[in-house]
Amino acid sequence: MSWEEKVRKVVPYIPGEQPRFSQMIKINTNENPYPPSPMVEEELQVMDSQDFRLYPDNEATELTSALAAYYRVDTENVFVGVGSDDVISQIFLTFFASDKSLLFPDITYSFYEVWAQLYRIPFRKVPLKEDWHMDKEAFRDCGGIIFPNPNAPTGILEAEDFVEQVVTANPDCVVVVDEAYIDFGGKSAIPLTKKYDNLLVVQTFSKSRSMAGMRIGFAVGSSKLISYLKAVKYSINSYTMSLAAIRLGVAAVRDEEYFRETVGRIVATRERVKKELGQLGFVFPDSMTNFIFAKHPGVGGKELYEFLRSRNIFVRHFNVDPLKDHLRITMGTDEQMDQMLDCLRVYLG
Numbered sequence: 295m296s297w298e299e300k301v302r303k304v305v306p307y308i309p310g311e312q313p314r315f316s317q318m319i320k321i322n323t324n325e326n327p328y329p330p331s332p333m334v335e336e337e338l339q340v341m342d343s344q345d346f347r348l349y350p351d352n353e354a355t356e357l358t359s360a361l362a363a364y365y366r367v368d369t370e371n372v373f374v375g376v377g378s379d380d381v382i383s384q385i386f387l388t389f390f391a392s393d394k395s396l397l398f399p400d401i402t403y404s405f406y407e408v409w410a411q412l413y414r415i416p417f418r419k420v421p422l423k424e425d426w427h428m429d430k431e432a433f434r435d436c437g438g439i440i441f442p443n444p445n446a447p448t449g450i451l452e453a454e455d456f457v458e459q460v461v462t463a464n465p466d467c468v469v470v471v472d473e474a475y476i477d478f479g480g481k482s483a484i485p486l487t488k489k490y491d492n493l494l495v496v497q498t499f500s501k502s503r504s505m506a507g508m509r510i511g512f513a514v515g516s517s518k519l520i521s522y523l524k525a526v527k528y529s530i531n532s533y534t535m536s537l538a539a540i541r542l543g544v545a546a547v548r549d550e551e552y553f554r555e556t557v558g559r560i561v562a563t564r565e566r567v568k569k570e571l572g573q574l575g576f577v578f579p580d581s582m583t584n585f586i587f588a589k590h591p592g593v594g595g596k597e598l599y600e601f602l603r604s605r606n607i608f609v610r611h612f613n614v615d616p617l618k619d620h621l622r623i624t625m626g627t628d629e630q631m632d633q634m635l636d637c638l639r640v641y642l643g
């Protein structure tokens with residue numbers, strides 16, 4: 295047997311491209327166009343490289359405490375990681391260890407399938423309904439459940455009782471709600487974690503808190519879920535959260551006012567862009583995120599993507615059915631959106 299036959303092979307997730315041009319409009323990976331809170335900048339200024347000599351606090355206590363206070367839970371209900379991708383990958387390893395299938399929507403964050411493959415977790419993709427909403431009845435008889443709410447890349451938020459109905463119908467498996475976009479218009483399921491010990495809610499600092507580069511994500515759930523998660527984490531790497539991520543993360547959580555203001559601006563931009571895209575003939579689900587997943591009945595998605603790219607405007611295009619004809623457009627600043635809309639107007643006009 296050659297060494298290559300002994301390799302754990304996996305087809306990796308393909309992240310959105312990270313082009314680095316000076317004059318570009320980068321609205322392809324759902325980053326926040328506004329800078330992090332000024333309190334993050336202040337904290338950065340007072341950081342001392344001497345502190346890097348020692349290992350950081352493996353429990354990241356300052357950060358878990360700040361998050362616990364913000365979300366009105368106990369510190370033992372919070373788990374932090376290097377972006378929510380890190381948190382979710384550890385969730386897969388910890389909670390989806392049965393022979394029964396893990397369920398997730400057929401149109402969703404494509405990383406779920408990659409982790410399932412990597413960890414050899416049996417899985418089944420649950421078809422979305424005609425209108426691209428999730429079908430709560432289809433989440434039954436399984437080894438675990440994960441879905442984003444709002445879903446990506448559709449941007450669709452489910453009704454307020456959706457999560458609770460899925461959780462109560464599946465008391466014998468862990469239900470994970472990926473709330474990467476919840477701050478842009480939804481109501482978090484975090485309060486429900488007090489009532490259901492099998493519900494885990496995951497969020498990230500990458501979108502609503504403008505800190506994709508600092509890599510901070512977290513999960514909130516019952517102390518039992520969190521302790522299982524920590525046992526796995528401490529069996530891989532005790533010190534995942536850098537000192538910088540812990541301190542700067544705390545600063546971001548403390549500045550609630552700035553957070554609300556910037557999220558409000560993005561929501562206002564989104565609602566305006568919805569109107570303008572509609573006037574240009576685009577159709578799209580009613581997004582409750584910081585992006586719009588739109589298609590134009592007259593022009594293919596790839597063609598539009600390439601045209602915008604030639605104008606140094608980067609949006610996300612998924613070259614697979616049934617997403618091919620859509621563009622996922624992240625909400626940038628109002629000026630960036632106007633430039634994009636002007637380009638589209640000329641092209642379609």
Ligand SMILES: *Cc1c(COP(=O)(O)O)cnc(C)c1O
Nearest residue numbers: 377378379403442474498500511
């Ligand atoms: C962006 C995103 C994530 C990952 O975010 P991190 O940067 O790793 O925190 C997870 N799930 C969904 C649905 C996302 O859109």
